[in-house]
Amino acid sequence: MKLDAEFDVDKEFETLIATLRGWLSPEEIGLVERAFVFARQRHGDQKRASGAPYMLHPVKAALVLANYRLDAETYAACLLHDVLEDTKTTAKELEESFGAKVASLVEGVTKLRGLNYLSREETNLENVRKILLAMAADLRVVLIKLADRLHNMRTLQYLSEDKQQRIAQETMEIYVPLAHRLGIYELKWEMEDLAFRYLNPxxxxxxxxxxxxxxxxxxxxxxxxxxxxxxxxxxxxxxxxxxxxxxxxxxxxxxxxxxxxxxxxxxxxxxxxxxxxxxxxxxxxxxxxxxxxxxxxxxxxxxxxxxxxxxxxxxxxxxxxxxxxxxxxxxxxxxxxxxxxxxxAAHWKYKEGKAADLVDSERFAWLRQMVDWQKDVPSSGEFVDRVKVDVFTDEVLVFTPKGDVINLPIGSTPVDFAYHIHTDIGNNLVGAKVNDRIVPIDTELVTGDRVQVITSRNSGGPKSDWLKFVKAASTKGHIRAYLRKKELEHSTPERPNVEERPRTVVTRPSLSDRRAVADSGFRIVVRGDATLPIVIATCCSPTYPDEILGYVTRGRGVTIHRVDCANIPSLAMEPERLVDAHWEMIPRKARERTIVIETLNVPGVLYQVSEEFAKRDINIKYMKNAERLSMFRKKGEAPRTQIKIVAEFADEATYRQTMEALRELTSVISVKQR
The missing domain is CATH 3.30.460.10 (Beta Polymerase, domain 2)
Incomplete structure (x- = not known):
């Protein structure tokens, strides 16, 4: 078998050009040839670790990409991908010689160059963020990087054993899952086997x-x-x-x-x-x-x-x-x-080389999610944790009640499903149905499940216990963010509280406890009776929707504990005094209000307005929409319309939230109550 050092660069490049002539025009072939001449001149006598001329590497990487019928700019950038890092060439020179797009691709690959020989810890942090964001900017950057990595894996035998291990591990952890996510299986399989060869010879x-x-x-x-x-x-x-x-x-x-x-x-x-x-x-x-x-x-x-x-x-x-x-x-x-x-890569053949269309397509919605995550995730470590679980693992496909397909990591629960739909839905989750049956919220979902979540604005928010069973790293991030926020809100200093044994906590039934429970929108039902005197145990302080249990005191009412309270084992020594208890929503009389909304008369505005009511479970009793001219309408502005709505609001908070949400709609000019 010939070594890379014995390969003829000119012969390899001729093979590349002969292949590219199958779909590139003469003008495009000219761009690739100019890139080859430029790169060869700049790399000069540089050698690879194998002893081969350095220029052999970018040509070999371009030959990898030749299997995928890409555009001329990608091949030109692939041939040039190391000139900014390894020669004195500037980005300005590249732009002047080959245009802004080729220069941008080469710069993108250069920024990822640091991924090659970093420590595992460094690679798995800030650099994973880099590679995913580079993908979101232009997928071709990462295609070039994958080809670069494959050829480096093919020639890994020329490096030290330490570098072989490091690069093979990085390939298996980052590049193999990346190729899988992009659906480039032939490339994935070869990288996988090469990494396997060095990691477990x-x-x-x-x-x-x-x-x-x-x-x-x-x-x-x-x-x-x-x-x-x-x-x-x-x-x-x-x-x-x-x-x-x-x-x-x-x-x-x-x-x-x-x-x-x-x-x-x-x-x-x-x-x-x-x-x-x-x-x-x-x-x-x-x-x-x-x-x-x-x-x-x-x-x-x-x-x-x-x-x-x-x-x-x-x-x-x-x-x-x-x-x-x-x-x-x-x-x-x-x-x-x-x-x-x-x-x-197949999409270039059908999208006529429009790389931007790929990132915009639903197929790569996960890439847009990466961009959103990096804006609000506090640390590279947490970002990478999300990526590894939510992007680089196999998935289950479940259905919403409307039949939409949702992709979740294997092992996901209804809580993961809820947070995938929207953070607010997750934060207000109180229960779930899978295939029309009520299930515990820690139930593991499987492909084909139809999932429906039950929410309440009085849910009390997510619990720290949820972190023990949720799967998606993004779900854990949302829960932690909520808990951190709540902790800050309640971080004012308090006098130390010495907890007493439950049976001595109460001297008489506490009216304030019952009022506090009622204020949450729920009441506690003990043995089917919602009127029994109750006291909330200070040892565990249960709140809705905690699972609860009652303990009958001697003449002083029922103490309510969380089922996982540390005192339950001692109370269970008198099992006849433990009674079933559960939460029940308190029926509230809805208040009717009339709202007048002035909006621009544009398509979809009625849907946008009614959606704000629907997602808060607000009953609309009456709605009227009549277009009206306005003497104050700006020239060229869409006609205005007035929408009158009579709706039933369960409470003041819901009313205020709805009014604020309506005012935030881009088409809404004013919102008033009548």
Whole structure:
């Protein structure tokens, strides 16, 4: 095998240009050629650790990207990606020679250069923030960085063992999940196997030997299966491309570890792909496959109806092959296959190189979330924690009551779901329904669940105990932020309070306790009776919606404790005195008010206004909308309209919140009560 040092840079570049001519114009090819000449001149006699000319590296990285049919600017920037860091070239020179876009891409890659050889702690903090924000600015920056990383992994043998370990670990923790999130699977699999080779060399060699030993037998079995599928599809007059794909080594190793199996117990070392022309044909072929083979129950997955978060679409089914072993069969359209294999890169072919459209698309909503997070997350550490859990882990797909699909990290609960919808919904959560059944809020959600959250403005906010079971790092961040805020609000110095045993806390039923409970909007019901005298135990101070328990004192009413109160075990020594207790909402008489809203008469304004009432569960008894001209309307301004609403408000706080929210709407000019 030739070493990199023996490779001919000119020959490699000729291969690159020959490939790019397949879709780039002569003018675009000229841009790439000029970038090569410029970079080669600036790098001069610089060498890689392997002894190869330095210029070989950017050419090899560009050849990686040549598999994805990108635009000329990306290839030019890839060839130039090290000139700002390793030569005396300036950004101004690049802009003058190649234009602002190419210069911007090179600058973006240069900013990420510090990721290469930093310590693990540094890499996993501020630099993860850098790479994700660079993606949000222009995904091509990170595509170049991924190609750069892959070629560096291919030549890792020339570095010291310490650097090999560090770079392989960083690749596995950051770049592999990143490629997965972007859907660039071929690149992901190669990086994964290369990192595996350096991080666990003994297991890598052992597994590679076992796979090689079975290769001939496996290839014969797969060929037989492909011939069988080709035959029955031809009989059904369906044109399809059928092929086999071996699973990469690390995916086999991961399955062995996760499922606690030996290599001999792992059967699906190869998957068979069937590519058809249309979506209806996908489902038709699935039926034919199930007719021809014995189906393994519970192993059919429809990623066409429910795509993975990175856009992956396919039908998966597992059948028993002719050798009696399970075999995975994947069915998808040719268009889906391009996107599945090339991920984000495939979109250049269909979006005509409009990179900005990609970040704006729903497929990359998580990238926009990254930008929002970095604005308000206090530390790089917390930011990276969110990224690792909420972006770089597998997900479950659940439904809202309206049928919208929500992606959450595996292990998520209704609390995670609530905070994903909106922070206020999470902060006011009091219960949840999954598939129309009330469940504990720490219930783990699975793909396909239909989730409905129950909220109340008198919820009392999230509890610190929630941090023990929620999964999403963003959820934990919201809960901590709420608790920090509450702690600051109640941080005024108080006199020390010496807690007494519950049975001696009360000398007589406390009217103030009952009033305090009533002020929360809820009352405590003991044994089905809401009129019994109660006292809130100072040892645990339960508030709604804490789970509670009553303790009957001797002639002094019922003391209410949290069920997890430290004193419950001692009270339970007299079990006959423990009684059931629960919270019950106090019915309130709604107050009717008339509100007059003057707005610009623009599309959607009625919806915006009524939405502010709907999300607060406010009943609108009457609404009238009449356009009216205004002598004060500015030239060119939209006509104005007056909306009169009669609504029922449960309390003063809800009324004030609604009025403030209405005034914040961009189309609203004034809001008054009549």
């Amino acid at each position: 003994d297991e890598y060699r052992r597994l590679a030997g076992l796979v090689a030993a079975k290769r001939a037998e496996r290839e014969a079995f797969v060929k037989e299966t492909i011939d069988q599928i080709d035959h029955f599809l031809e009989e059904k007059d369906i044109r399809a491309q059928v092929s086999g794909r071996p699973k990469n080594l690390y995916s086999i190793y991961r399955k062995m570890v996760q499922q606690g199996k030996t290599f001999d117990e792992i059967y699906d070392l190869t998957a068979v792909r069937i590519l058809v022309n249309t979506i209806p044909e996908c489902y038709l072929v699935l039926g034919y496959v199930h007719e021809a083979f014995t189906v393994v129950p519970g192993r059919v997955k429809d990623y066409i109806a429910l795509p993975k978060p990175n856009g992956y679409q396919s039908l998966h089914t597992t059948v028993m092959g002719s050798n009696g072993e399970p075999l995975e069969i994947q069915i998808r359209t040719k268009r889906m296959h391009e996107v599945d294999e090339m991920g984000v």
